[in-house]
Amino acid sequence: MKQDMIIILDLGSTKNTVIARQIRDMGVYSEIHPHDITLEELKSLENVKGIVLNGGENRIVDGAAVEIDPSLYDCGYPVIAIDHPTAKCEKTFSDLPDTDALREFVFDTCHAEANWNMKNFIEDQVELIRKQVGDKKVLLALSGGVDSSVVAAMLIKAIGQQLVCVHVNHGLMRKNESESVVQVFKDQLHANLIYVDATERFLGKLEGVADPEKKRKIIGGEFIRVFEEEARKLEGIDFLGQGTIYPDIIESGTKTAKMVKSHHNVGGLPEDLNFELVEPLKQLFKDEVRACGLELGLPSSMVYRQPFPGPGLGVRCLGAITRDRLEAVRESDAILREEFEKAGLDKKVWQYFTVSPDFKSVGVKNNARCFDYMVIIRAINTVDAMSASIERVDWDVLQRITERILAEVGNVCRVCYDMSPKPPATIEFE
Numbered sequence: 001m002k003q004d005m006i007i008i009l010d011l012g013s014t015k016n017t018v019i020a021r022q023i024r025d026m027g028v029y030s031e032i033h034p035h036d037i038t039l040e041e042l043k044s045l046e047n048v049k050g051i052v053l054n055g056g057e058n059r060i061v062d063g064a065a066v067e068i069d070p071s072l073y074d075c076g077y078p079v080i081a082i083d084h085p086t087a088k089c090e091k092t093f094s095d096l097p098d099t100d101a102l103r104e105f106v107f108d109t110c111h112a113e114a115n116w117n118m119k120n121f122i123e124d125q126v127e128l129i130r131k132q133v134g135d136k137k138v139l140l141a142l143s144g145g146v147d148s149s150v151v152a153a154m155l156i157k158a159i160g161q162q163l164v165c166v167h168v169n170h171g172l173m174r175k176n177e178s179e180s181v182v183q184v185f186k187d188q189l190h191a192n193l194i195y196v197d198a199t200e201r202f203l204g205k206l207e208g209v210a211d212p213e214k215k216r217k218i219i220g221g222e223f224i225r226v227f228e229e230e231a232r233k234l235e236g237i238d239f240l241g242q243g244t245i246y247p248d249i250i251e252s253g254t255k256t257a258k259m260v261k262s263h264h265n266v267g268g269l270p271e272d273l274n275f276e277l278v279e280p281l282k283q284l285f286k287d288e289v290r291a292c293g294l295e296l297g298l299p300s301s302m303v304y305r306q307p308f309p310g311p312g313l314g315v316r317c318l319g320a321i322t323r324d325r326l327e328a329v330r331e332s333d334a335i336l337r338e339e340f341e342k343a344g345l346d347k348k349v350w351q352y353f354t355v356s357p358d359f360k361s362v363g364v365k366n367n368a369r370c371f372d373y374m375v376i377i378r379a380i381n382t383v384d385a386m387s388a389s390i391e392r393v394d395w396d397v398l399q400r401i402t403e404r405i406l407a408e409v410g411n412v413c414r415v416c417y418d419m420s421p422k423p424p425a426t427i428e429f430e
């Protein structure tokens with residue numbers, strides 16, 4: 001391993017990631033581990049330079065304060081404790097230490113070197129992946145999202161043709177999205193990529209289904225089935241690559257914090273497809289994943305892609321999906337993205353898209369009555385997607401987008417702008 005590391009032991013704080021971020025921002029790698037890590041486990045970690053005991057509001061579990069194995073104090077690493085009274089360490093803090101105090105600990109006390117950067121991280125991961133995988137094969141569901149794309153690029157660098165990527169086009173992708181996955185991974189990075197166009201299959205299953213949750217279940221379930229079918233056709237695959245990132249692991253619950261949400265991975269694959277996981281990004285925060293993707297040579301459009309729901313345009317073509325309305329959503333979304341990029345809004349706005357309700361409205365085109373669809377533009381900003389405010393898009397930009405949608409998307413005669421914050425409106429309509 002190339003990087004020095006400061007270990008944060010979680011003794012019931014909700015601020016573990018804040019400290020980890022602070023230390024990583026100093027250029028020193030930092031990992032969060034549970035309070036009951038054993039001496040052997042700690043010793044097996046390479047290049048540990050110091051330990052932060054991080055207590056906090058969840059320090060008392062079942063009536064008793066959580067404690068570390070006392071032998072950890074004697075393992076030779078400098079220790080500081082936050083909100084966790086103990087006499088056995090260098091220094092204790094009653095609250096989060098400021099950056100200067102942390103710096104002093106990291107550099108003066110622990111003598112850690114500021115050698116945490118993406119180049120070193122990638123070199124380390126490549127080595128670890130090669131060690132884990134040997135000459136075996138790894139399967140990866142490559143959706144084109146940021147995390148799966150960066151995992152793919154990392155695995156290609158580490159094991160090349162031993163990686164088999166499967167890209168399932170469920171027919172609910174945005175305009176040119178599947179094409180760009182093929183172009184980047186097959187044409188540029190020469191990945192072993194299986195492209196499955198399952199459009200007809202998905203749209204067939206979704207026909208007449210209007211309930212949003214049913215639509216989600218069908219899309220998610222069918223996705224796993226298609227992927228499983230592809231996996232069964234292949235032989236000699238022992239590993240499954242996965243774009244798990246650090247927040248996924250933290251949100252799955254620690255020993256002291258309650259689970260925030262279940263770990264959302266490819267999941268649901270049958271037991272007999274017995275894969276071992278390869279998760280090279282599982283220690284990275286989202287912005288570090290993006291930096292890693294850029295370092296691996298992925299285009300910035302892929303690395304800075306805005307969030308896009310798994311069920312894709314399926315939850316933006318509201319109610320029962322029809323092909324003509326799906327096209328209206330896809331085309332209007334492409335125009336919106338193009339114009340947002342031209343106006344520089346793509347770098348400013350967190351998420352922006354169009355939806356189309358499942359009813360028509362009366363309009364006039366070419367001096368004749370028409371009965372066409374409506375498109376609603378939504379553009380929001382948020383920090384964590386739990387609450388969101390709308391972007392106050394410049395009137396001229398909105399007008400240009402409206403004019404283009406009305407001129408270029410044949411079956412649309414009305415464009416609206418959604419003014420609703422979350423709550424009460426969710427970001428997506430379904």
Ligand code: XMP
Nearest residue numbers: 216307308309310311351385422426427428
């Ligand atoms: P909501 O609509 O709940 O969206 O305010 C919050 C964020 O989550 C995304 N989203 C989804 N992502 N599968 C996903 O992978 C889904 O079914 C799904 N529904 C919503 C949404 O785009 C927003 O970023």
